Amino acid sequence: MKMEVWSNLGSILATLIFIRSVVREYFPRELCDLFSKSLRRLLGMVSSYISVVIEENDGMKVSEVYEAVQTYLSARSSSAAERLKLKKPKNSRDFTFSMDSNQRISDKFEDIKVRWAFHSIELSQKTRSPWNPGSDEKRYYELKFHKKHKHKIFSEYLPHVITEGKNLELRSRNRKIYTNEYRYWTSVVFDHPATFGTLALETEQKQEILEDLERFSKAEKYYRQVGRAWKRGYLLYGPPGTGKSSMIAAMANFLDYDIYDLELTQVKNNTELRKLLVATTNKSIIVIEDIDCSLDLSDRKKKKKPEKDSEEKEKPSEPSKPEENEPKEDSKVTLSGVLNFTDGLWSCCGSERLFVFTTNHIDRLDPALLRSGRMDKHILLTFCKFGAFKTLARNYLSIEDHELFPEIQDLMEAVEMTPADVAEHLMKTSGNPTSALQSLIEALRDAKERRATAPLNGSISEENTSATAQGEA
């Protein structure tokens, strides 16, 4: 009896498949699709296998899961699939293989066997996605496995595939630096050579920053446990040429993160800012340089106590409309709009991110930005001391020691010079450390002399503002 049922069912399915091919041949596309759908549903009812479909498009962008699956499978398909596509994605250092259309490969997770297939269907004008009208193909991966493994596949295998895929992606990709042009990010490959090895900083300060970054990068569980978004804010401050930008590049290289260099002056309002920040990826550093210049930080003060210039004060006062004087929140980027992302509700969209603000004038910043808990770490980058100089000497002249070092050490105790200026002197005479060091000593002596004469003249010469006497910068 059982045999009879199965053989009947088999012939019914064979008939249906035959009808489908006839329908495909002679009937309109819409009818074919409807028929295929119904047939798939019927097959699903009698099959002991489950299929999961992972589509390429997720609204306006490529699905993260699709990309992770693609990378995971590309590592396996080179040995398992019969027909492969060879690619070198723009953002990748290496060639990659991917499955060609309708290719299948199997994978094993513990003792469970699964099968993956890749499909690509040509789309008609009507069926194209409104989000991605340029794409004329619908691409997706299909995972097939036995029903009895459903729980394990969903709770363990798929998360494993996604994590593994993302890790592979990170290892093979070129990192990028993004900048915003109005409402969009554009990017180029980020290949800055600065590292913590080349950064001229005093050893303890360097060590402290490195440990902080390392702790952060491994603290996913901790942040979840304490109920905070996995992000950290740094404020880098100090005079120009002391290495703030170099430090950001070194941080990105150390953590293997992308950089989003946010140009606030290009952003129209808080809504646009939110859209830009939502579009950033995890494992990234979001940088706002010269925060004191990019945001009108005085607005908050103006709101509280509008200032008038002396001419205005003399005019007879007209009854003013208060709402006209106040800045419209929707026509500009405000400090609270920025802070909403660093520690407000929006800070949890995305994780593993650093926010780095830089300024040459910490005294000009709104106290709201400096308040404890806002920027987690304030880092002062300052004039070159002897420890930092030794790093520059190693970088630029490949020397660890020199008979002129003691004099340089003494001069650096008394004179302030930025690492950028020290580096300039060390680069002057390529290949000859002694004359490079002599050129540096001369500049330091000059600065020291100016310090000696400054009190008599009443001011420091403006010719060289980069090297000044201690405490007078």
Ligand SMILES: Nc1ncnc2c1ncn2[C@@H]1O[C@H](COP(=O)(O)OP(=O)(O)OP(=O)(O)O)[C@@H](O)[C@H]1O
């Ligand atoms: N601490 C440092 N270690 C190594 N190199 C440095 C350091 N500071 C400055 N330099 C050198 O000086 C150049 C300028 O430095 P950088 O742009 O990082 O300074 P900055 O503080 O960001 O300046 P600004 O505030 O003007 O943007 C760099 O290209 C780098 O070569």
